[in-house]
Amino acid sequence: xxxxxxxxLTGLAALLAVLGLxxxxxxxxxxxxxxxASSRTHQLALEDQxxxxxxxxxxxxxxxxxxxxxxxxxxxxxxxxxxxxxx
Numbered sequence: 306x307x308x309x310x311x312x313x314l315t316g317l318a319a320l321l322a323v324l325g326l327x328x329x330x331x332x333x334x335x336x337x338x339x340x341x342a343s344s345r346t347h348q349l350a351l352e353d354q355x356x357x358x359x360x361x362x363x364x365x366x367x368x369x370x371x372x373x374x375x376x377x378x379x380x381x382x383x384x385x386x387x388x389x390x391x392x
Contacts, residue, residue, distance in 0.1 A: 352372065353365040361378040363385075374385035 348369050350367045351364060352367050355363045357363055357376075361376060364375040364377060365388075366373050366375060372388040374388065376383040376385055
């Protein structure tokens with residue numbers, strides 16, 4: 306009887322240790338930028354992209370509530386223009 310209780314407590318302690326290590330790893334990944342932070346809002350985000358050819362891409366980027374169209378990959382990157390407010 307005592308052996309079964311001891312095994313149960315050992316199993317519970319091992320489960321709690323594994324869950325604790327997973328929680329610590331998740332927090333570390335978020336701090337390192339590998340996961341999404343739940344309470345943080347991003348001011349800069351890539352909304353969409355289109356490959357025009359093997360070198361050039363057309364990007365739609367959201368920056369502080371506004372959207373900008375960028376052409377990248379040629380001799381120089383070009384700002385096509387701002388698309389206005391999202392409101």
